[in-house]
Amino acid sequence: MTAQSANAAQPVVRLRAVQTSDLDAWFPMMADPEAIQMAAFASPNADDRAAFDARYRRILADATTPVRTVLLQQADGSERVAGSILIWHDEGHAEISYWIDRALWGRGIATAAVAAFLQEIDERPVYGRAAADNLGSLRVLERSGFARLRTEQGFAPARNAVIDEVVFVYPASAAEATHLKQP
Ligand SMILES: CC(C)(COP(=O)(O)OP(=O)(O)OC[C@H]1O[C@@H](n2cnc3c(N)ncnc32)[C@H](O)[C@@H]1OP(=O)(O)O)[C@@H](O)C(=O)NCCC(=O)NCCS
Numbered sequence: 001m002t003a004q005s006a007n008a009a010q011p012v013v014r015l016r017a018v019q020t021s022d023l024d025a026w027f028p029m030m031a032d033p034e035a036i037q038m039a040a041f042a043s044p045n046a047d048d049r050a051a052f053d054a055r056y057r058r059i060l061a062d063a064t065t066p067v068r069t070v071l072l073q074q075a076d077g078s079e080r081v082a083g084s085i086l087i088w089h090d091e092g093h094a095e096i097s098y099w100i101d102r103a104l105w106g107r108g109i110a111t112a113a114v115a116a117f118l119q120e121i122d123e124r125p126v127y128g129r130a131a132a133d134n135l136g137s138l139r140v141l142e143r144s145g146f147a148r149l150r151t152e153q154g155f156a157p158a159r160n161a162v163i164d165e166v167v168f169v170y171p172a173s174a175a176e177a178t179h180l181k182q183p
Contacts (some may be wrong), residue, residue, distance in 0.1 A: 125174035132164035147172035
């Protein structure tokens with residue numbers, strides 16, 4: 001699926017099924033210390049390639065976890081792997097998660113990928129979570145039509161600390177119905 005832009009400055013982003021070789025592109029972007037600090041809830045052993053491969057083998061084998069590779073069209077028309085996006089399930093709740101190569105941040109790629117993924121995946125509601133200081137991810141969720149539900153505290157392995165995490169839901173109309181809404 002392609003998120004075509006009316007504005008030429010917006011990125012041309014496409015999602016496709018994951019190929020084994022994508023893990024070679026994902027690993028360095030998900031082992032990037034700056035990105036890990038930002039995400040905060042990232043896996044603690046992110047620089048362990050064997051653990052990374054084992055985790056993604058499990059995820060890719062799980063039919064209830066849709067995962068896509070985010071591709072960015074480059075100036076010459078070729079595509080490069082820009083990141084990943086998936087929906088996983090936590091106690092029955094669908095939760096979206098995404099990661100973009102730091103070299104490509106701030107170009108609207110995550111926003112385009114979330115829009116394309118939500119068009120492709122029918123499951124609703126979809127929850128989103130971001131560390132309260134992860135301004136990029138908070139903005140991606142807000143721009144994508146998620147409604148802010150509440151802030152809770154959780155242990156963030158990358159910070160080795162308990163930090164605030166903001167919980168969102170999509171579509172925004174689900175915020176009124178969900179039992180997770182803050183009183
Ligand atoms: C969060 C992340 C996915 C954002 O990806 P991205 O492709 O740079 O996001 P976009 O370009 O679509 O940005 C969307 C909005 O967020 C803003 N934004 C992005 N990064 C930002 C940052 N570090 N600080 C403040 N705002 C930021 C953009 O300016 C844009 O806002 P605008 O529409 O008002 O201009 C990316 O930084 C990342 O992969 N981080 C590490 C992993 C992570 O945190 N994943 C999410 C876990 S919850």
